[in-house]
Amino acid sequence: xAFLLRWWGRYxxxxxxxxxxxxxxxxxxxxNGAAIRELYRLxxxxxxxxxxxxxxxxxxxxxxxxxxxxALQAENQRLRHMLNAPMLPNLNGRIVPVxxxxxxxxxxxxxxxxxxxxxLTVGSVVVGNGGLVGRITSLTPNTSRVMxxxxxxxxxxxxxxxxxxxxxxxxxxxxxxIVEFLEKDPKVQPKDVLYxxxxxxxxxxxxxxxxxQSVELSDPTHPHATVILGAPFDRLEWVTxxxxxxxxxxxxxx
Numbered sequence: 001x002a003f004l005l006r007w008w009g010r011y012x013x014x015x016x017x018x019x020x021x022x023x024x025x026x027x028x029x030x031x032n033g034a035a036i037r038e039l040y041r042l043x044x045x046x047x048x049x050x051x052x053x054x055x056x057x058x059x060x061x062x063x064x065x066x067x068x069x070x071a072l073q074a075e076n077q078r079l080r081h082m083l084n085a086p087m088l089p090n091l092n093g094r095i096v097p098v099x100x101x102x103x104x105x106x107x108x109x110x111x112x113x114x115x116x117x118x119x120l121t122v123g124s125v126v127v128g129n130g131g132l133v134g135r136i137t138s139l140t141p142n143t144s145r146v147m148x149x150x151x152x153x154x155x156x157x158x159x160x161x162x163x164x165x166x167x168x169x170x171x172x173x174x175x176x177x178i179v180e181f182l183e184k185d186p187k188v189q190p191k192d193v194l195y196x197x198x199x200x201x202x203x204x205x206x207x208x209x210x211x212x213q214s215v216e217l218s219d220p221t222h223p224h225a226t227v228i229l230g231a232p233f234d235r236l237e238w239v240t241x242x243x244x245x246x247x248x249x250x251x252x253x254x
Contacts, residue, residue, distance in 0.1 A: 093127070093240040093241065093242045094114075094118070094119075094120075094240065094241045094242075095238055095239075095240055095241075096112045096113060096114045096118075096120075096144070096238070096239055096240075096241050097112065097113040097114075097237065097238055098110050098111070098112060098113070098236050098237055098238065098239060099111055099112065099113040099143070100143075101236075107148060107150040107151065107171070107173040107174060107233070108147070108148060108150070108151040108153075108173070109134075109137075109145055109146055109147055109148060109151065110145075110146050110148065110236065111143055111144070111145060111146075112126075112136075112143060112144040112145075112146060112239065112241070113142070113143065114142065114143070114144060114241075115139045115140045115141050115142045115143045115144050116139050116140070116141050117141045117142055118142075119243075120136060120139060120144050120241055120243075121136070121139070121243060122136055122137060122138065122139060123135060123136065123202075123244055123245060123246055124136045124144075124241050124242060124243050124244055125203055125204065125207070125241070125242040125243075125244045126146050126239050126240070126241055126242075127207065127231070127239065127240045127241075127242060128231035128232065128233075128236055128238075128239050128240070129231065129232070130208070130229075130230035130231045130232065131207070131208040131209050131210055131229060131230025131231045132149060132156075132196060132203065132207045132208065132209050132229075132230075132231065133146065133148060133149065133231050133233070133236065133239055134146045134147050134148040134149050134151075134154070135147055135202060135203070135244075136241070144241070146239075148171065148233065149169065149171055149177060149209070149229060149233075150171040150172070150173060150174065150175070150177065150229070150233055151171045151173075152170060152171050152172060152173060153171075154169070154170065154171045155168055155169070155170055156168070156169040156196060156200055156202065156203060156209070157169075157196065157197040157198075157199040157200030157203075158179055158194045158195065158196060158197055158200075158209055159194065159195055159196075159197035159198075159205075160186065160188050160192050160193075160194060160212075161192065161193045161194065161195055162188075162192050162193070163186070163187045163188060163192070165181060165182075165183060165186040165187060165188060166181070166182045166183075166197055166199060167179040167180055167181040167182060167186065167194075167224075167225075168180050168182075169194070169209065169227070175228060175229055175233055175234060176213065176226050176227065176228055176229070177210070177226075177227050177229060178224055178225070178226060178227070179194065179212075179224060179225045179226075179227050180222065180223070180224045181223045181224065181225070183223070184220045184221075184223055185217070185223070186217075186223055186225075188212055188215055188225055189212065189215060190212050190213060190214060190215065191211060191212060192211070192212040193208065193209075193210075193211055193212075194208075194209045194210055194211070194212065194227055195207060195208055195209060196209065201246050202246060203244070204242075204244060208230050209227070209229065209230060210227045210228050210229040210230045211227065211228050211230065212225045212226070212227055213225075213226045213227060213228050214226045
């Protein structure tokens, strides 16, 4: 009896381990591993919530970065679009935002978000993507008022690119303007492109203005054409401001 007790005390641990291994093997075979998988699931439950929270944070941050990237890409596209605006040789332009435009003055003027503190001056030329917009007529330290080509009070000397015929442009409160020609037969036709002429003291020569839509020559005392402006006056968001000083020795058509 004493021998059995000594033997049991010596090998009981090993026998228990063997029994545990055999029992586990039997359970795995009987349940096809389902019991172990369930045990793993139960043991991992305390950590699953933290993993889910971290995954949600990663997804939220990814969505936020995607939105920021889309906004930056849109802004970059607008600025790149502005860089395609007509630029004058040897003159540095400054891209400025449009910050104000009242409904009753929509086709007469607009307000820019920079002024004298940023170095802008009265008489500076304002260009949009596609062509001339107007000129600065008044300033505050941080804003500028622009008189648009579409204002009926606006007068600009222009030239037909194809024939070099001269005319005077006047606004009429919409995207179309009227050009009155100096000659009875200006030899102008639809699709001709107009530019500022050297006869204008308010603008440098060579800035694109727009394209002839129709020509009216029935009255020889008043030959004129309707012109579609190149710049999108109904949706201006950014413009390029180009410093310009009015010459003192140039004939002014207006």
